[in-house]
Amino acid sequence: xxxxxxRRNFMGGVAATVGYLSTRPSAELWAQGGPAAVxxxxxxxxxxxxxxxxxxxxxSNENNWGPPESxxxxxxxxxxxxxxxxxxxxNIVEAIAEHHGVKPENVLLGAGSGEILDVVGTTYLxxxxxxxxxDPSYGSVYQHATAIKxxxxxxxxxxxxxxxxxxxxEMANRHAAEIGLFYLCNPNNPTGVAVPKQEVEAxxxxxxxxxxxxxDEAYHHFVDDPNYEESIKYVLEGRPxxxxxxxxxxxxLAAMRLGYAIAPAPIVAKMRPFSMGSINVLVKxxxxxxxxxxxxxxxxxxxxxxxxxKCSDDLRAHGYNVIPSQTNFFxxxxxxxxxxxxxxxxxxxxxxxxxxxxxxxxxLRVSIGTADEMDRFMKAFxxxxxxxxxxxxAAGA
Amino acid sequence: xxxxxxRRNFMGGVAATVGYLSTRPSAELWAQGGPAAVxxxxxxxxxxxxxxxxxxxxxSNENNWGPPESxxxxxxxxxxxxxxxxxxxxNIVEAIAEHHGVKPENVLLGAGSGEILDVVGTTYLxxxxxxxxxDPSYGSVYQHATAIKxxxxxxxxxxxxxxxxxxxxEMANRHAAEIGLFYLCNPNNPTGVAVPKQEVEAxxxxxxxxxxxxxDEAYHHFVDDPNYEESIKYVLEGRPxxxxxxxxxxxxLAAMRLGYAIAPAPIVAKMRPFSMGSINVLVKxxxxxxxxxxxxxxxxxxxxxxxxxKCSDDLRAHGYNVIPSQTNFFxxxxxxxxxxxxxxxxxxxxxxxxxxxxxxxxxLRVSIGTADEMDRFMKAFxxxxxxxxxxxxAAGA
Numbered sequence: 001x002x003x004x005x006x007r008r009n010f011m012g013g014v015a016a017t018v019g020y021l022s023t024r025p026s027a028e029l030w031a032q033g034g035p036a037a038v039x040x041x042x043x044x045x046x047x048x049x050x051x052x053x054x055x056x057x058x059x060s061n062e063n064n065w066g067p068p069e070s071x072x073x074x075x076x077x078x079x080x081x082x083x084x085x086x087x088x089x090x091n092i093v094e095a096i097a098e099h100h101g102v103k104p105e106n107v108l109l110g111a112g113s114g115e116i117l118d119v120v121g122t123t124y125l126x127x128x129x130x131x132x133x134x135d136p137s138y139g140s141v142y143q144h145a146t147a148i149k150x151x152x153x154x155x156x157x158x159x160x161x162x163x164x165x166x167x168x169x170e171m172a173n174r175h176a177a178e179i180g181l182f183y184l185c186n187p188n189n190p191t192g193v194a195v196p197k198q199e200v201e202a203x204x205x206x207x208x209x210x211x212x213x214x215x216d217e218a219y220h221h222f223v224d225d226p227n228y229e230e231s232i233k234y235v236l237e238g239r240p241x242x243x244x245x246x247x248x249x250x251x252x253l254a255a256m257r258l259g260y261a262i263a264p265a266p267i268v269a270k271m272r273p274f275s276m277g278s279i280n281v282l283v284k285x286x287x288x289x290x291x292x293x294x295x296x297x298x299x300x301x302x303x304x305x306x307x308x309x310k311c312s313d314d315l316r317a318h319g320y321n322v323i324p325s326q327t328n329f330f331x332x333x334x335x336x337x338x339x340x341x342x343x344x345x346x347x348x349x350x351x352x353x354x355x356x357x358x359x360x361x362x363x364l365r366v367s368i369g370t371a372d373e374m375d376r377f378m379k380a381f382x383x384x385x386x387x388x389x390x391x392x393x394a395a396g397a
Numbered sequence: 398x399x400x401x402x403x404r405r406n407f408m409g410g411v412a413a414t415v416g417y418l419s420t421r422p423s424a425e426l427w428a429q430g431g432p433a434a435v436x437x438x439x440x441x442x443x444x445x446x447x448x449x450x451x452x453x454x455x456x457s458n459e460n461n462w463g464p465p466e467s468x469x470x471x472x473x474x475x476x477x478x479x480x481x482x483x484x485x486x487x488n489i490v491e492a493i494a495e496h497h498g499v500k501p502e503n504v505l506l507g508a509g510s511g512e513i514l515d516v517v518g519t520t521y522l523x524x525x526x527x528x529x530x531x532d533p534s535y536g537s538v539y540q541h542a543t544a545i546k547x548x549x550x551x552x553x554x555x556x557x558x559x560x561x562x563x564x565x566x567e568m569a570n571r572h573a574a575e576i577g578l579f580y581l582c583n584p585n586n587p588t589g590v591a592v593p594k595q596e597v598e599a600x601x602x603x604x605x606x607x608x609x610x611x612x613d614e615a616y617h618h619f620v621d622d623p624n625y626e627e628s629i630k631y632v633l634e635g636r637p638x639x640x641x642x643x644x645x646x647x648x649x650l651a652a653m654r655l656g657y658a659i660a661p662a663p664i665v666a667k668m669r670p671f672s673m674g675s676i677n678v679l680v681k682x683x684x685x686x687x688x689x690x691x692x693x694x695x696x697x698x699x700x701x702x703x704x705x706x707k708c709s710d711d712l713r714a715h716g717y718n719v720i721p722s723q724t725n726f727f728x729x730x731x732x733x734x735x736x737x738x739x740x741x742x743x744x745x746x747x748x749x750x751x752x753x754x755x756x757x758x759x760x761l762r763v764s765i766g767t768a769d770e771m772d773r774f775m776k777a778f779x780x781x782x783x784x785x786x787x788x789x790x791a792a793g794a
Contacts, residue, residue, distance in 0.1 A: 048485075052484065060483060063480045064480065066480040082463055083461065084454070088444075110673075111675035147670035252480040254480050256479060256679075257677045274519070278508035280652060281652035
């Protein structure tokens, strides 16, 4: 049975762990953590809202501070349109276009960038074309490909957890006739590692000119690396590049569902029939306010960076290597342990951490939560894992 | 160029009229009222939020009283999850299943029933199958078919504006091999006329057994006719029936985007890959509260019926026939005038009325707004249209 896994579903490690996915196909639950996770969930029963509130939530790369007051205010002011179809929508499409220096016809709204990833997949993979990307990466694109009976060509990460761009380019050329879509998650999830701008350019210049490239920049706002660059310039060049963005990460609006694609106008027109174009009024107004509040985003970025640095340093000092991250999450190597039982151990301590990301099942993905949540995490980590000598292998293995 | 028109877009006569669709393809604007409408819109320029607020909004079959306090309260209580992916969602799927006496696997959520209609269309029409339905009907299904390069077989309404069910059944059998989907809008939009239960049963019993039937019951809650019946019993029978429902009409949540399909589990599984599964948290909680507040819905229904009856009587007394409606809108015959310039005349009086519904361009669709809005409408109607002898032809021609 084909299962659908949107970003919301797939990122919903929390939901899977706590039992809110009880009505979803078992294959999907399986994808969230394997039969062991399903069994553990069954054993503990569904989570109540009260239990959920008590949890430290560092599983799903959310913004645990939530949207700033400016955005909450804009959303609350839009309640008056609650029963309407056509209404003043804050000109969200125009606001996004202006933000990026593109035209409104280059913008496709989605209910989260999860919808954008699905729409791109449906547009370019229906009929049996393949998607090419790295492994592991954000699984949504691969899952949607499976759901619509398309396949994936996955290229393993290099030992240092960077994407093997040269091999991906080689595969794109070798299998050009079969490939419908080149998927580049930048920075990559679950590793938090960014692709340098030279390598993005190498992809654009060296794969077949007409091969669509989906560049997923969900975590773009957190990146500090001066060697990283956003990819909208390739859209302006007219390359078949679709850049996916979301208001679910730094903007803190995951549950409100807003994301978008920036792409050449003919590609937007091609994708539109598969998009629902069905965004709620509150987040349209919230999105406009969010684009304006650069100060709030800078504050979130600074908090995330400080907590990520501190937590990573603490883990390394405790003897466990961390993959250097450019995002609001990181991966820690578990010193030889497998991740699933570790997830359960955190769970009993009321801490929700990231699901397994095969084949990297000896790593745990940890999202950056509040200072209090990160303290709870470190305390639990030290209970679960003995102190070891500091590891010298930077890759964490 | 293929254009996508969801229920929100297509129903958005307001949006088209007032210029918020400025970034959408011109073909879509055209569908909203023809080149004359586009020209008129351009001439008057975009509508400001202040202008919008002043308008009597009886164009889009909305609930002009908005959701009741119970629903607003439930939505506001869910803000705490605004930044989350997985969260307690009020068990909306289970609540809908229980409401209808079906299982959770029979429920597919959509961002409005517009998403459901698109998903059903994509599921059953991709690859060139045709959709069969009446004409005029709610255009979203036909528009989506066009967008995905499928065609429609449309059967004209009978002279009394009822659906020609026997001819639709005949066409379904004659063209069975080409048809992917039988579309039944009940009650029909734009006429407001319901299909009697015997005729729905005739469709189910007399078309090819494996032909999927999409029964759009968006306006179900407004129907009084004892000869009308909801169609979920055919789902329970295991027929390939998809019933589409929405929280956008009587529940007053159009801008929050929530609808659903009730269908046999294998059909839900087949549709799921094309659905976004991406519903905002607030309306999930609002939907659960709405299902419970039957009192509020009964009040809206009573208000709508009283205002519809009064307005229809006044129009008939003024000499203009009205098609008897079972919904929160009705069509009035314009005594020989074409609708587009009439729409413009109402517009200059700050009244937004329904768009043209070819081929019924000698009728105007009027949604039931508040008592004040209906008074403004009647006053304007009497300014625009001279009093005539009461017409005896009940069909309004």
